[in-house]
Amino acid sequence: MPTNDWVLDLSASDKETKEAFLEQHADKNVLMDLTCFDPQDFYQRFPQLKAVCSTLLSHNKKCEAHAKPGFESGLQLLQETGLSPVPTTFLGAGFVVARTMAVIINEAFYAWEEKTASKEDIDRAMRFGVNYPLGPFAWAKGREQVVVRLLETLLAETKDERYRPAATLKATK
Amino acid sequence: MGAGIAQWFAQQMVPTVLCDNNETQSQKALASIHASWDKLVEKEKLTACQVSQMKSLLEAKPLSATHPQTGLVIEAIIEDLNVKRSLFAAIDQQFSAGTIFATNTSSFPIELIAAAVGADRQKRLLGLHFFNPATLMKLVEVIAGPSTDPALAQNLYSWFEKCGKEPALCADTPGFIVNRVARGFYGEALRIVTGDDEAQFKEIDQLMREVGGFKMGPFELMDLIGVDINYAVTTSVWEALHKSPRLTPHPLQKKLVDAKRHGKKTKRGFYAYE
Numbered sequence A: 001m002p003t004n005d006w007v008l009d010l011s012a013s014d015k016e017t018k019e020a021f022l023e024q025h026a027d028k029n030v031l032m033d034l035t036c037f038d039p040q041d042f043y044q045r046f047p048q049l050k051a052v053c054s055t056l057l058s059h060n061k062k063c064e065a066h067a068k069p070g071f072e073s074g075l076q077l078l079q080e081t082g083l084s085p086v087p088t089t090f091l092g093a094g095f096v097v098a099r100t101m102a103v104i105i106n107e108a109f110y111a112w113e114e115k116t117a118s119k120e121d122i123d124r125a126m127r128f129g130v131n132y133p134l135g136p137f138a139w140a141k142g143r144e145q146v147v148v149r150l151l152e153t154l155l156a157e158t159k160d161e162r163y164r165p166a167a168t169l170k171a172t173k
Numbered sequence B: 001m002g003a004g005i006a007q008w009f010a011q012q013m014v015p016t017v018l019c020d021n022n023e024t025q026s027q028k029a030l031a032s033i034h035a036s037w038d039k040l041v042e043k044e045k046l047t048a049c050q051v052s053q054m055k056s057l058l059e060a061k062p063l064s065a066t067h068p069q070t071g072l073v074i075e076a077i078i079e080d081l082n083v084k085r086s087l088f089a090a091i092d093q094q095f096s097a098g099t100i101f102a103t104n105t106s107s108f109p110i111e112l113i114a115a116a117v118g119a120d121r122q123k124r125l126l127g128l129h130f131f132n133p134a135t136l137m138k139l140v141e142v143i144a145g146p147s148t149d150p151a152l153a154q155n156l157y158s159w160f161e162k163c164g165k166e167p168a169l170c171a172d173t174p175g176f177i178v179n180r181v182a183r184g185f186y187g188e189a190l191r192i193v194t195g196d197d198e199a200q201f202k203e204i205d206q207l208m209r210e211v212g213g214f215k216m217g218p219f220e221l222m223d224l225i226g227v228d229i230n231y232a233v234t235t236s237v238w239e240a241l242h243k244s245p246r247l248t249p250h251p252l253q254k255k256l257v258d259a260k261r262h263g264k265k266t267k268r269g270f271y272a273y274e
Helices: A015-024 A039-045 A072-080 A097-113 A119-130 A136-140 A144-158 A167-171 B002-011 B023-042 B048-057 B081-091 B110-114 B119-123 B150-162 B183-192 B198-210 B218-225 B227-240 B251-258
Strands: A006-009 A029-033 A049-054 A062-067 A084-087 B016-018 B058-060 B072-075 B100-103 B125-130 B139-144 B166-171
Touching: A006 A072, A015 A029, A015 A039, A029 A072, A039 A049, A049 A072, A062 A072, A072 A084, A097 A119, A097 A136, A097 A144, A097 A167, A097 B183, A097 B198, A119 A136, A119 B139, A119 B166, A144 A167, B002 B016, B002 B023, B002 B048, B002 B058, B002 B125, B016 B023, B023 B048, B023 B058, B048 B058, B072 B081, B081 B100, B081 B110, B110 B125, B119 B125, B125 B150, B139 B150, B150 B166, B183 B198, B183 B218, B183 B227, B183 B251, B198 B218, B218 B227, B227 B251
Parallel strands: A006 A029, A029 A049, A062 A084, B016 B058, B072 B100, B100 B125, B139 B166
Antiparallel strands: A049 A062, B125 B139
16 A cells, blocks of 8 residues: 555644544544543544554654554555554553553652652662663653643543543652 | 671671571571581682681671661561561660661561660661562662651662662652552553463463563463562552552452462462472
């Protein structure tokens, strides 16, 4: 399938902007980053959406990705942008990695808020105590609002207070 | 864990005494440390001369026979608050006023342990939480209790840093840093799966390794640590943080604990081992 039949959206836009983008490209095959929203819900509502991925909290150019049967070639687009897609079957907000990291980052903010330790020492503890590739603050740096948006989606979906973002995380621009 | 801590101190060329209630146990630990050093000489990671010096600096003897002017006593005994408190209360008089007392607890508030010793000693008592294996893992959580002299914690932090560790200074809060912040690594994976399904565990482990860049995925790591131990830590941090919904233990983990599926050590956890 020629890739010019495809359009790609890897933006960190809000839900309405993502929906408007899909409506605008109803005659194309769309590959969209849906780190912060429910991919199943988008697949159902927008038939032009043929593949989804989660790149927004990636730290190593690798990302989870999923394509509808017959549309796997669309994932080549990700490779062309320098990303390495890894197939996933977990189609929920945050997929697997971003969802897990959002929860860890949120807890790190709560711990810092409660003066457990400095941000530097929390990052250091997670890197050298349990071998995380990056500490939670370094992981989130510059992407804090992506984490907040994802947590708010999970909170709205599950009504579980587990996902309520820390005030200091929300306030980080 | 005490043996690993003692080994690391001797490797810093610090005169170190390894103590255990059971003397056979401490002699066994000493022999095993010697064997590990000999291997490091074979692999040319250490010189024979360095190892000879380390061996001369590390001895095993009963706690009652240690010098009263010892600079630092690190407790790494069973994770039982009353046993730890009894130990510190018993040795408070044995050591000089300058001796620093440290606990390697991973879960008890330093304040509760410090309450077992006199007011002056409380200023010189803190948490030093090492990670296994202590000779390789660089983190030491340096935990100042409410009575700990802040300068003491800061000095130890700087000393560990100078010795190549990666210390983290933290307050006396439940789970300290790692045991609290890491809970989501396991808890979220347990919430993403839809049931007790090895194929899903495998996919999540692979994604966390390959995309997340972690050395191990959450399910394989829980099996290695022990599902029972991981569940106990989760429950203890959750209770200590007033049962925060963010840290609620997951029923699937409880189910495995009840079924004695404790991981690799019982040959069955999230995965089956042969």
